[in-house]
Amino acid sequence: MTLKNDLLLRAARGEKTERTPVWLMRQAGRILPQYRAVREKAGSFIALATTPEMAAEVTLQPVDILGVDAAIIFSDILVIPEAMGLPYEMVEKRGPWFPNPIQTEADVQKLHVADAETDLGYVLEAIRLTKQGLQNRVPLIGFAGAPWTIFAYMIEGSGSKTFSKAKRMLYTDPVLSHTLLQKITDSTIDYLKAQVRAGADLIQVFDSWAGILSPEQYRTFSLPYLRQICDAISEVPKTLFAKDAWFARTELAQLACDTIGLDWTMDPVESRTLIGANKTLQGNLDPCVLYADFQTIEKETHQMLKAFGPERHIANLGHGVYPDTDPEKVKCFIETVKAAR
Numbered sequence: 001m002t003l004k005n006d007l008l009l010r011a012a013r014g015e016k017t018e019r020t021p022v023w024l025m026r027q028a029g030r031i032l033p034q035y036r037a038v039r040e041k042a043g044s045f046i047a048l049a050t051t052p053e054m055a056a057e058v059t060l061q062p063v064d065i066l067g068v069d070a071a072i073i074f075s076d077i078l079v080i081p082e083a084m085g086l087p088y089e090m091v092e093k094r095g096p097w098f099p100n101p102i103q104t105e106a107d108v109q110k111l112h113v114a115d116a117e118t119d120l121g122y123v124l125e126a127i128r129l130t131k132q133g134l135q136n137r138v139p140l141i142g143f144a145g146a147p148w149t150i151f152a153y154m155i156e157g158s159g160s161k162t163f164s165k166a167k168r169m170l171y172t173d174p175v176l177s178h179t180l181l182q183k184i185t186d187s188t189i190d191y192l193k194a195q196v197r198a199g200a201d202l203i204q205v206f207d208s209w210a211g212i213l214s215p216e217q218y219r220t221f222s223l224p225y226l227r228q229i230c231d232a233i234s235e236v237p238k239t240l241f242a243k244d245a246w247f248a249r250t251e252l253a254q255l256a257c258d259t260i261g262l263d264w265t266m267d268p269v270e271s272r273t274l275i276g277a278n279k280t281l282q283g284n285l286d287p288c289v290l291y292a293d294f295q296t297i298e299k300e301t302h303q304m305l306k307a308f309g310p311e312r313h314i315a316n317l318g319h320g321v322y323p324d325t326d327p328e329k330v331k332c333f334i335e336t337v338k339a340a341r
């Protein structure tokens with residue numbers, strides 16, 4: 001069961017690699033016409049995500065079509081609230097929407113700690129099918145949202161610029177906030193462990209709304225739960241991606257993760273100094289670079305590779321690829337990383 005291409009795992013563990021591995025956050029998604037065709041057939045995002053055969057199919061597409069060094073399982077971070085008893089809808093062009101967001105202590109009490117094998121069996125089955133389809137070509141990444149980011153959606157009920165309802169809860173009812181964050185964390189640990197048992201070779205935790213908290217709030221309401229997750233999972237390498245949390249890099253570096261994801265606002269050299277030599281860094285090309293011409297993409301990609309250096313780096317964008325990106329431009333980014341020495 002050895003992988004033909006294990007660059008990602010070796011880079012995560014800090015081993016020397018012939019070249020820098022590359023994949024893209026949100027690679028399994030709307031940039032590919034082949035994805036849109038399967039999505040059309042499924043009828044809705046949620047139908048696609050809960051049908052293991054189709055989820056596996058779109059997970060494999062970027063490996064076959066784009067030539068990335070890893071697959072990431074097609075799912076969403078919001079399957080956790082749903083598994084805990086808070087269903088969501090994906091509203092066309094607007095994003096996720098929870099009809100009954102969490103408001104009171106009774107709402108929190110009603111939620112249960114998710115049991116991955118029963119509540120999220122469809123994701124685990126998609127992972128098993130994807131592993132079969134991959135035939136050990138590249139590693140498969142499993143993932144979950146960070147407890148704070150999941151909490152933010154559960155309270156807010158949808159996306160938001162400020163997440164002020166969620167932040168209000170932190171200030172007005174810290175005890176209830178911690179109760180909910182702990183329930184999410186327990187659900188997430190069980191879920192990530194189940195993903196690893198099903199075949200995930202590495203896991204990534206997305207703290208997409210890290211950057212809207214103050215450093216003090218981040219220390220109180222996010223880092224302790226990320227620490228629990230990192231301490232609970234030792235089977236595979238772990239990546240933490242805390243978007244816009246430039247202020248937390250030093251503290252993230254204290255956690256038992258292998259890789260820290262950087263967004264494009266974080267300077268690679270400064271980040272290396274703050275984080276130290278014992279972590280791999282992932283990122284961090286601005287996704288908007290992929291709107292530029294091919295020559296500019298090559299130049300910017302080379303510049304990024306040089307800033308990170310050849311060791312302990314996983315090339316990626318600084319956030320998910322935007323849906324209106326030309327797949328040929330994505331290929332250019334991937335090819336440029338692969339050709340660089």
Ligand code: CP3
Pocket residue numbers: 024025026027028029030039045072073074075076077078090094095096143159206208243320
């Ligand atoms: O990375 C991958 O290719 C794997 C699949 C994946 C999806 N969502 C599929 C998806 C992953 C890793 C996610 C994570 C996710 N989901 C995050 C964390 C990463 C980040 O972007 O910060 C967040 C915050 C969400 C919540 C979410 N899901 C939003 C806000 C939206 C709507 C806006 C958007 O980005 O599309 C989604 C929908 C979603 N998740 C789509 C896909 C392919 C588009 C839905 C569609 O196809 O109609």
